Amino acid sequence: MAMATSAAATAALSCLLRAGKRSCLPSARWGCLSSARLSSGVSSYGQRGSGARSLRGNYRELWERAAREPGPFWGALAREALLWDTPHHTDCEWDFAQGRVRWFLGGRLNVAVNCLDQHAQCSPDRVALIWEKDEPGTEERITYRELLEMTCRLANTLKKNGIKKGDRVALYMPVSPLAVAAMLACARIGAVHTVVFAGFSGESLAGRINDSECKAVITCNQGLRGGRVIELKKTVDEAVESCPSVKCVFVAQRTSNKIHLGSRDIPLEEEMAKEASVCAPEIMDSEDMLFMLYTSGSTGKPKGIVHTQAGYLLYSAFTHKHVFDYKQDDVFGCVADIGWITGHSYVVYGPLCNGGTTVLFESTPIYPDPGRYWETVQRLRINQFYCAPTALRLLLKYGDEYVKKYDRSSLTTLGSVGEPINHEAWQWFYDVVGEGRCTLVDTWWQTETGGICIAPRPSEKGAEIVPAIAMRPFYGITPVLMDENGKMIDGNDVSGALCIAKPWPGIARTIYGDHQRFIEAYFKAYPGYYFTGDGAHRTEEGYYQITGRMDDVLNISGHRLGTAEIEDVMDEHPAVPETAVIGYPHEIKGEAAFAFIVVRDDTPYPEMVTKEVRAIVASKIAKYAVPDHVLVVKRLPKTRSGKIMRRLLRRIVTGNVSDLGDITTLDDPSVITEIIDTYENYKAKNSTLK
Numbered sequence: 219m220a221m222a223t224s225a226a227a228t229a230a231l232s233c234l235l236r237a238g239k240r241s242c243l244p245s246a247r248w249g250c251l252s253s254a255r256l257s258s259g260v261s262s263y264g265q266r267g268s269g270a271r272s273l274r275g276n277y278r279e280l281w282e283r284a285a286r287e288p289g290p291f292w293g294a295l296a297r298e299a300l301l302w303d304t305p306h307h308t309d310c311e312w313d314f315a316q317g318r319v320r321w322f323l324g325g326r327l328n329v330a331v332n333c334l335d336q337h338a339q340c341s342p343d344r345v346a347l348i349w350e351k352d353e354p355g356t357e358e359r360i361t362y363r364e365l366l367e368m369t370c371r372l373a374n375t376l377k378k379n380g381i382k383k384g385d386r387v388a389l390y391m392p393v394s395p396l397a398v399a400a401m402l403a404c405a406r407i408g409a410v411h412t413v414v415f416a417g418f419s420g421e422s423l424a425g426r427i428n429d430s431e432c433k434a435v436i437t438c439n440q441g442l443r444g445g446r447v448i449e450l451k452k453t454v455d456e457a458v459e460s461c462p463s464v465k466c467v468f469v470a471q472r473t474s475n476k477i478h479l480g481s482r483d484i485p486l487e488e489e490m491a492k493e494a495s496v497c498a499p500e501i502m503d504s505e506d507m508l509f510m511l512y513t514s515g516s517t518g519k520p521k522g523i524v525h526t527q528a529g530y531l532l533y534s535a536f537t538h539k540h541v542f543d544y545k546q547d548d549v550f551g552c553v554a555d556i557g558w559i560t561g562h563s564y565v566v567y568g569p570l571c572n573g574g575t576t577v578l579f580e581s582t583p584i585y586p587d588p589g590r591y592w593e594t595v596q597r598l599r600i601n602q603f604y605c606a607p608t609a610l611r612l613l614l615k616y617g618d619e620y621v622k623k624y625d626r627s628s629l630t631t632l633g634s635v636g637e638p639i640n641h642e643a644w645q646w647f648y649d650v651v652g653e654g655r656c657t658l659v660d661t662w663w664q665t666e667t668g669g670i671c672i673a674p675r676p677s678e679k680g681a682e683i684v685p686a687i688a689m690r691p692f693y694g695i696t697p698v699l700m701d702e703n704g705k706m707i708d709g710n711d712v713s714g715a716l717c718i719a720k721p722w723p724g725i726a727r728t729i730y731g732d733h734q735r736f737i738e739a740y741f742k743a744y745p746g747y748y749f750t751g752d753g754a755h756r757t758e759e760g761y762y763q764i765t766g767r768m769d770d771v772l773n774i775s776g777h778r779l780g781t782a783e784i785e786d787v788m789d790e791h792p793a794v795p796e797t798a799v800i801g802y803p804h805e806i807k808g809e810a811a812f813a814f815i816v817v818r819d820d821t822p823y824p825e826m827v828t829k830e831v832r833a834i835v836a837s838k839i840a841k842y843a844v845p846d847h848v849l850v851v852k853r854l855p856k857t858r859s860g861k862i863m864r865r866l867l868r869r870i871v872t873g874n875v876s877d878l879g880d881i882t883t884l885d886d887p888s889v890i891t892e893i894i895d896t897y898e899n900y901k902a903k904n905s906t907l908k
């Protein structure tokens with residue numbers, strides 16, 4: 219598609235905004251959808267205080283309609299809820315066998331216009347972002363007008379430096395208004411952002427930059443987290459040394475510390491100040507790429523999951539509104555980092571598309587003390603609070619006082635995401651944090667699903683919420699469970715592989731540069747279905763409970779990590795011919811990594827090797843990926859065909875040695891007693907493994 223000329227784009231924008239004027243408040247637009255498009259039964263759906271009327275039928279009815287005919291359901295929503303340059307002509311085309319899904323074909327729009335311009339025009343002084351900086355009490359508020367201007371200046375700076383539609387731009391930044399502006403500036407000019415969590419190592423960053431052939435990197439001189447300085451620019455410098463595609467590095471100043479700028483570095487704020495505060499939006503096709511985000515799979519190489527424009531935006535905004543019951547003027551507090559999908563969908567795109575006020579949380583749950591979340595809730599008057607179970611497990615250990623001393627009366631909805639939430643954490647969140655009066659939603663979804671797929675809400679007000687399970691599929695989500703033979707399991711009180719039968723607008727479109735891998739990872743195991751990689755149980759009542767990953771992917775503190783990814787980097791140690799990493803339950807992190815390594819016989823100090831492989835993992839992936847335990851063993855259990863039987867290692871670490879399952883394919887059964895002995899010796903000396 220040709221780049222729109224400035225005049226044409228400006229005309230298109232004013233046309234978009236004229237269209238938006240009709241009903242420029244998003245809640246009015248969603249409301250308009252309810253009554254106009256989805257029949258009378260839905261008209262009061264989602265309104266606060268409408269509990270007198272049973273909405274249960276409405277949830278069911280809507281869910282069934284969306285499941286039966288996802289195209290018309292989402293097509294109507296898309297027309298009403300988004301601002302279009304050109305409306306779409308075809309709701310959806312899909313063919314799961316080819317891993318092909320397209321939504322809103324023929325439609326043209328700009329995501330940044332949807333997230334900014336329309337709100338800046340209607341309510342310029344409404345607060346878009348509350349930046350909860352690392353130091354408590356130093357928050358900054360950014361209005362929609364300010365965020366639009368910041369985004370336009372940044373977009374113009376990118377353009378001036380040769381960034382065009384379709385170019386990839388890596389972001390390696392702390393959670394901050396500039397990071398949000400950078401994402402939206404890319405969206406405005408049609409560039410594709412790939413945010414890399416600022417805790418990843420230089421080598422991980424380089425791998426992602428090279429895979430996506432980024433033309434530019436946007437970073438900060440330093441980051442601040444939990445009172446500690448993080449040398450972001452140094453890491454970027456290390457990374458880009460091996461990234462030939464990178465032409466420039468934009469450097470923002472998060473701290474006052476001056477750093478040396480090299481020949482390809484551009485001081486971001488200085489350059490932005492020279493640029494105009496308006497920037498004509500690039501008009502994009504619904505299915506043009508919006509962003510990619512790397513996530514771990516069961517092989518060593520992270521996958522660049524691709525999301526496109528309209529479907530992703532609609533799905534993140536609609537789920538944000540309806541799962542959390544977000545109302546105009548509420549303060550939405552999702553404390554995820556923008557480096558993960560949760561930060562994309564529920565810190566940035568969903569809330570901003572809805573004209574909401576969204577909190578950017580830069581700090582940690584325990585800085586300066588374990589009351590930080592709740593002190594922030596009190597100070598910012600947060601209405602919806604969304605966090606990870608791992609943080610709750612950590613905080614509940616510090617006792618209730620840190621919670622109770624702060625006023626949480628503003629809270630209405632609590633949410634958890636990223637990993638299974640255990641009963642204790644759920645109950646503590648509900649009783650202590652929410653004082654037993656807030657709706658608590660355990661939300662299940664994935665980087666690949668774009669937004670929440672299973673959660674207790676929406677459903678009618680007051681509908682039962684079963685503790686610690688995700689429960690109800692969102693509109694248009696059609697979960698099915700499969701048995702080992704690939705057959706669908708009917709009925710309730712059953713467990714199986716969790717698949718989804720029909721497409722929804724938020725589903726990822728491909729893996730960047732490797733569509734075949736996309737098909738193999740998600741559409742091969744159960745032909746005709748999207749396979750999530752998770753197992754689930756359908757309860758007697760028909761609710762869904764996620765039981766965990768079925769592949770070799772760990773979930774450490776809510777972050778996905780492939781065991782193969784860790785093994786691959788540990789194998790790089792010259793004295794380590796073989797490794798096997800498994801996950802085991804961990805009190806705080808949910809899951810932790812345990813590494814078994816074989817060290818060459820001629821290695822003088824095997825103990826040193828365990829330290830060295832840890833350092834390798836930290837420098838090649840990230841600190842959070844370092845296994846909690848690294849145990850040297852003589853051999854690994856293998857099948858006769860040479861495959862490592864990680865299942866057996868898992869049983870040993872979780873204390874299930876009496877039930878090792880089928881070991882007939884094991885090459886040499888004596889390896890088992892050998893490893894058990896080594897493990898028991900290690901355990902006896904290690905108090906954290908009791």
Ligand code: WTA
Binds near residue numbers: 513
């Ligand atoms: C897990 C995070 C149980 C699951 C949004 C999934 C969950 C993976 C839940 C995706 C939940 C996420 N209950 N497990 N509520 N939410 N998961 O891509 O294994 O970082 O496949 O997306 O996290 O992780 P990702």
